[in-house]
Amino acid sequence: MRICHVITRLILGGAQENTLLTCEGLHRRGHDVTLITGPPLGPEGQLMDRARAGGYRVTVVDGMRREINPPRDWRAERSLRRHLAALKPDIVHSHSSKAGILARRAAARVGGMRVVHTIHGLPFHPYERWWRNRLYVWLERRAARRTDAMVSVAHAMTHKALAGGVGRPEQFTTIYSGMETGPFLRRPPEADAFRDALQLPANAMLVTQVSRLAELKGHRFLLAAAERLPGDVHLCFVGDGYLREQIERDIARRGLGNRAHVTGLLPPQQIPAVMHASDIVVHCSLREGLARALPQAMLAGRPVVSFDIDGAREVVDADTGVLLAPGDVGGLVTAVRVLAECPERREALGATGRERCRDRFDHERMVDELEALYARLAGA
Secondary structure, three states, X not given: OEEEEEEEEOOOOHHXXXXXXXXXXXXXXXXXXXXXXXXXXXOOOOOHHHHHOOOOEEEEOOOOOOOOOHHHHHXXXXXXXXXXXXXXOOEEEEEOHHHHHHHHHHHHHHOOOEEXXXXXXXXXXXXXXXXXXXXXXXXXXXHHOOOOEEEEOOHHHHHHXXXXXXXXXXXXXXXOOOEOOHHHHOOOOHHHHHHHHOOOOOOOEEEEEEOOOOOOXXXXXXXXXXXXXXXXXXXXXXXXXXXXXXXXXXXXXXXXXXXXXXXXXXXXHHHHHHHHHOOEEEEOOOOOOXXXXXXXXXXXXXXXXXXXXXXHHHOOOOOOEEEEOOOOHHHHHHHHHHHHOOHHHHHHHHHHHHHHHHHHOEHHHHHHHHHHHHHHHHHO
């Protein structure tokens, strides 16, 4: 099949890694694959180098940016139309809200192709401005009418989309976001080096969050909890973003400079070592599709603590970790204290999580399921 994936930008992120693994897997299986993306702008790093090394075609549409800009968005949509008309793909598969809106509109105008869109996270949510939510809902409803199949990375995304009037139930299928599971299943020697680099005391308990340093990722909740945790509990924030300086000021203001660490960006291949170096992995985000860090931590045999948002409960329960109400700092303190004091409990939760995620989040399974979906659509 001729398959074209479209995504807004190739920064370091779950949606982006999902898309690259899909393109790589389809290319290995002999499909004609093209990836169209906008420039990887922002402080969150980039995956463009990996994309260009994948062996498939990569095209950059400069006007495709995350921010709303009607004249630039119109030009980007025209550019997408030209590319799709030239490629004549059997399947066009969009990711992220901006690329999803533009690519589906372009595909409908060109015609002759089946259209798939993956919901990694919905653009409308309780923390957005009301007028933006209305705009996003209107745009997503219109785009859904131009879509043959909608892929959700968690059942929660389907429920939220349908509750917002986006799409019809028969359009949706859940395909969990795949990853290269092998590196997470074995403890690499770099895990000890990571702890050494943080200059941790020998008995330190390392609690880690891996995410962009951005609004709604919830770093402030973990810092508030840290003030009430014992001195041998160290925090580690892995990632970068617009809030880095603010977070570092907050660490200093709270007097946590000796046990709260900000690593900045790390390449994806170092994340297995980070997970194995950690004793507990937390995710305090207020909005996610299904945070990639949760199954990654479980694959490394680590217990997880997460706010109960979106798809989190599809992997986190009493057998794999702790789910908390969003913003529950007291619950976060209690969960970390209990897990820190009970290594047997940490080991049991981690072992169960590993077995549950080993197959469910393998990238080859994701590609299998997407390939089968494309074949059904193309056959129809």
